[in-house]
Amino acid sequence: MSISQKINEEIRERDFKNLFRGVFTWINVTVFTVFYSSLILIFFPFVYLIDRERHSLHFLANLWAKSIKIANPWWQFEVIGTENLAKKGEAVVYVANHQSQADILALFIISTRFRWLAKESLFKVPFFGWGMRAVGYVPVNRTSKSSGEKSMKLSSRHLRRGTPMVFFPEGTRSEDGRLKEFKSGAFRLAKAMHVPVVPITLNGCANLLPKGSLLPKLAKVTITIHPKIQTAEITANEVMQKARESISSKL
Numbered sequence: 001m002s003i004s005q006k007i008n009e010e011i012r013e014r015d016f017k018n019l020f021r022g023v024f025t026w027i028n029v030t031v032f033t034v035f036y037s038s039l040i041l042i043f044f045p046f047v048y049l050i051d052r053e054r055h056s057l058h059f060l061a062n063l064w065a066k067s068i069k070i071a072n073p074w075w076q077f078e079v080i081g082t083e084n085l086a087k088k089g090e091a092v093v094y095v096a097n098h099q100s101q102a103d104i105l106a107l108f109i110i111s112t113r114f115r116w117l118a119k120e121s122l123f124k125v126p127f128f129g130w131g132m133r134a135v136g137y138v139p140v141n142r143t144s145k146s147s148g149e150k151s152m153k154l155s156s157r158h159l160r161r162g163t164p165m166v167f168f169p170e171g172t173r174s175e176d177g178r179l180k181e182f183k184s185g186a187f188r189l190a191k192a193m194h195v196p197v198v199p200i201t202l203n204g205c206a207n208l209l210p211k212g213s214l215l216p217k218l219a220k221v222t223i224t225i226h227p228k229i230q231t232a233e234i235t236a237n238e239v240m241q242k243a244r245e246s247i248s249s250k251l
Contacts, residue, residue, distance in 0.1 A: 021074055022215040028071040036064035037131030044134045053163055055113055057135045065108030074218045075208060077109050081225035084198060085112045089162040092228065093190040093197045097179055097247050098168040099206035106202050106221050107166060115158045116166035117151055117186075142171060152189060159193045169240070174206070179248050187231075187240040196228035199243040201250035224250045 040057050047056050069077060086092040094114060096107065104116065120139040123129040133139075138154045141147035155165045167186035174180050190197045201224040208219035226246040231239050 018215055018217075021217075025072055025074075025216045026214070029068055032064055032067045032071070033131075034127050036060050036067070037127035040131040040134050053158075053161055054134070054136050055163075058113060058115075061131070061135060062108050062111045065105050066111070068105060069109055072216075074216070076220040077106065077223065078220065079110055079223045079225070081227075082110070084225045084227050085110070086164045086198070088113070090164070091159040091162050091193070091195045092164045093159070093186055093193075093195055094164055094166040094200055095169050095182075095186050095197060095243050095247070096166065096200040096202055097251070098170045098173045099202055099204075100173060100209045102205045102209040102216075102221075103168070103173075103202050106205055106223055107200070110223060110225070112164075114164040114166045115155075117155065117168075120147065138165070148185070152185065155189060156193060159189075159195055164198075165189075169243075179244065179251065182240050182244055184236055184240055187236040187243070191231045191236040191239065194232065196230050197239055197243050198228050199226040199246040200224065201226070201247045203251055222250070226250075 040060050043060075044054075044057065047054055051057075069075060094107075096103065104118075107114070107116070115135075115137050117138045117140055118132065120141045123133050123137075123139045136158070138151050138158075139147075140151035158165055165186075169182040169184075169186050170180040171183050172180070187197065202221065203224070204219050204221035207217055208221055209216050229239055229242050229246070234242075
């Protein structure tokens with residue numbers, strides 16, 4: 001066999017492995033999404049009567065992420081700094097960098113209470129979006145001022161009830177993994193609600209599911225939960241700068 005033939009064979013083998021991994025991953029993601037979203041919708045009427053914050057439904061979302069993790073031998077997740085997570089009933093604002101569509105999967109794997117601010121279009125996705133709405137995650141249309149105001153009111157309500165909120169202050173995913181400029185909304189909310197900000201660095205999600213690609217790759221994701229930033233005696237912009245420095249320190 002010539003060198004060129006050997007190279008072509010290796011390329012075909014690699015492409016086949018990539019395709020197999022992608023098909024396998026999306027099949028189990030779809031199956032788990034339909035299964036857990038259906039459970040959430042079935043239990044919603046009963047849970048809402050005794051658990052108005054629907055934490056038990058959020059627990060099912062955590063199980064969704066863990067099931068996907070277990071089913072995918074090509075993905076590894078390491079969580080560092082769990083001692084910095086909010087205690088039960090403690091309101092904080094989590095802020096994380098945004099590398100790929102898999103970022104929220106990584107946050108669910110932490111298995112802590114939160115609600116997250118997500119673009120409105122995700123709530124229209126069959127099963128996935130229906131489950132998100134039932135759990136009480138917060139939709140936002142970033143092009144609409146009224147939608148932004150409504151999402152902040154809903155976020156404030158969760159915080160008042162002792163439920164942390166998750167924001168991606170970059171707004172959109174980074175194309176090269178480097179931090180984009182932060183929007184100040186999450187930090188102004190934390191300041192107004194007198195709650196601390198907890199920065200989270202997601203490192204490796206860009207490799208797990210690259211932006212613009214549907215084929216997952218071999219990846220190790222490191223999730224670093226940084227110490228709380230108290231908001232009482234500094235401005236929202238100073239909180240934002242401190243959070244950005246914490247997140248970038250582990251990228």
